[in-house]
Amino acid sequence: MGRWFADTAGGLPATFWYLWAGLLVNRAGAFAMLFLSLYLTAGRGASEALAGVIVGAYGAGGAAGVLLGGVLADRWGRRATLVAAHLVTAALMVVLALSQHLGVIAALALLVGVTHSMPSPAFVAAIVDVVPEHRRSRAFNLQFWAFNLGMAAASLLAGLLAEASYLALFLVDAVATLATAVLIAWKVPETLARRSPTAAPPPAAGVRRPGLHTALTDRNFLVFVGLTFVLAVLTMQTSTIMPLAMRADGLGPSAYGGVVALGGVLIVLGQLFVPRLIDRHRKAHVLAVSTALLAVGFGALALADDLTFYLGACVVWTIGSMLAAPPNAQINADLAAPALRARYQSVFYLAFPAASFVAPTLGGFSLQRWGDGHWLIVGVLGLLAAGGHLLAGPARERRVAALRAAAANPAEPTLTTSR
Structure with missing residues (x-):
C-alpha cells in the first residue's frame, strides 16, 4: 500500500494539493447550472425553447471564458485569475438566484458561462508550474479523479437541493465558489514566473510577439x-x-x-x-x-x-x-x-x-x-x-x-x- 500510495500521490508539492482541494470544492459545489434548464421551465415559467437558448448562452460564454482565462493567466497570473474568476462567479450566482426577469437571467447565464470556464486554463497551468515534469502524470491523474469525484457529489447534492429550493441551489453554489476563492487566496502563491523585460530581446520588425x-x-x-x-x-x-x-x-x-x-x-x-x-x-x-x-x-x-x-x-x-x-x-x-x-x-x-x-x-x-x-x-x-x-x-x-x-x-x- 505504501508503494502504491507513493506511485499514485507521493512527491507532489503542497501547492498542488491546495489547488487540488480548490478544484474538488469547486466541482462539488458547482451544481446549480446542472439544473438550469429545469429551473427555467419549472421555476421561472420559461418555454423549453427559451430555456434551450439560455442554456446555450451559458455554453457560448464558456467558449469565450476559456480563451479569456488563458490570456489572463499568462499575463495577469494564475492565482489572480483563479481568485477573481471565483469571486465574480460567486457574486453572479447570488444575483442569478434573486433574478426573476428572463432577459436578465439570460445575460447572467452568459456571464456565468464566462467566469465558470476562466479557471480551467489557470488551474492546469498552475499545476504544470509547480509539479516537476516526471510527476505530472500522477498530478493530472489526481486532477481528473478530483473533477469526477466532485461532479458525482455535485449531482447528488443538486438533486436534494433542487427538491427543497432552487434559491438554496444557487446560494449554496455561491458559497462553495467563494470557499474556493478563499482557499486559493490563502494558500496558493502566484506560480507564474515573471520574466525581466531585458531577459529576452524584442522581436524583429514585422514579427509578432508570442501570444x-x-x-x-x-x-x-x-x-x-x-x-x-x-x-x-x-x-x-x-x-x-x-x-x-x-x-x-x-x-x-x-x-x-x-x-x-x-x-x-x-x-x-x-x-x-x-x-x-x-x-x-x-x-x-x-x-x-x-x-x-x-x-x-x-x-x-x-x-x-x-x-x-x-x-x-x-x-x-x-x-x-x-x-x-x-x-x-x-x-x-x-x-x-x-x-x-x-x-x-x-x-x-x-x-x-x-x-x-x-x-x-x-x-x-x-x-x-x-x-x-x-x-x-x-x-x-x-x-x-x-x-x-x-x-x-x-x-x-x-x-x-x-x-x-x-x-x-x-x-x-x-x-x-x-x-
Whole structure:
C-alpha cells in the first residue's frame, strides 16, 4: 500500500494539493447550472425553447471564458485569475438566484458561462508550474479523479437541493465558489514566473510577439487538439445520444441513470490505479489504446438491446476515458512554452464546448437516419483517431524535445511554433 500510495500521490508539492482541494470544492459545489434548464421551465415559467437558448448562452460564454482565462493567466497570473474568476462567479450566482426577469437571467447565464470556464486554463497551468515534469502524470491523474469525484457529489447534492429550493441551489453554489476563492487566496502563491523585460530581446520588425495566435498556428498542437476533439465527441455520446438509443431499446431513465452511475463509480474507485499502468509507456501509445477502447465500447452499442449489454460497454469506454486523462493533459502541457502555458490550455479546452455542440447536433441526425448504424460510425471515427495518435506521436515527441532543449539553453531562440 505504501508503494502504491507513493506511485499514485507521493512527491507532489503542497501547492498542488491546495489547488487540488480548490478544484474538488469547486466541482462539488458547482451544481446549480446542472439544473438550469429545469429551473427555467419549472421555476421561472420559461418555454423549453427559451430555456434551450439560455442554456446555450451559458455554453457560448464558456467558449469565450476559456480563451479569456488563458490570456489572463499568462499575463495577469494564475492565482489572480483563479481568485477573481471565483469571486465574480460567486457574486453572479447570488444575483442569478434573486433574478426573476428572463432577459436578465439570460445575460447572467452568459456571464456565468464566462467566469465558470476562466479557471480551467489557470488551474492546469498552475499545476504544470509547480509539479516537476516526471510527476505530472500522477498530478493530472489526481486532477481528473478530483473533477469526477466532485461532479458525482455535485449531482447528488443538486438533486436534494433542487427538491427543497432552487434559491438554496444557487446560494449554496455561491458559497462553495467563494470557499474556493478563499482557499486559493490563502494558500496558493502566484506560480507564474515573471520574466525581466531585458531577459529576452524584442522581436524583429514585422514579427509578432508570442501570444494566443501562437497556439492557434501551432500545427503539431492543433493536430493534438483535433484528436482530443474526436475523443470528446465520443465521450459526449453518453450524455447526448445514448439516452435516446436506450429509450428506443425500451429502457427507461432509471436504466440510463444506472449506466452513468456505473461509469462514475469506476472512475472514483479505479482512477488512482492508472499511473502504475501507464507511466512506463509512450503517451501516444496510451492514447491510441484508450481511444480504441472508447471506439469499441461505443461501437458495440450497435448490438445492444438490453441493460446488461449497455453496462458491459460502459465498463469498456470508461476504462478508455480513465487511461486517456493523464497523458492528454500532460501532452497539452508539454507542447506549450512556459510563457504560453495557459493560452495553450485555453485553446485545448475549446475542444470540449465544440464537441458538446457537434455530438448532439450530428449525432441526433445520424441516429435518426441510420439507427444502430450510428454506433458503427462512432466506432470507426474512434479507431481512426487512435491511428492518428500513433501517426502524430513521433512529431509530438520531437516538438517536446525541442522545447526542452530551448528551455535548457535560453540563449538560443525559443521555439514557439511548429509548421
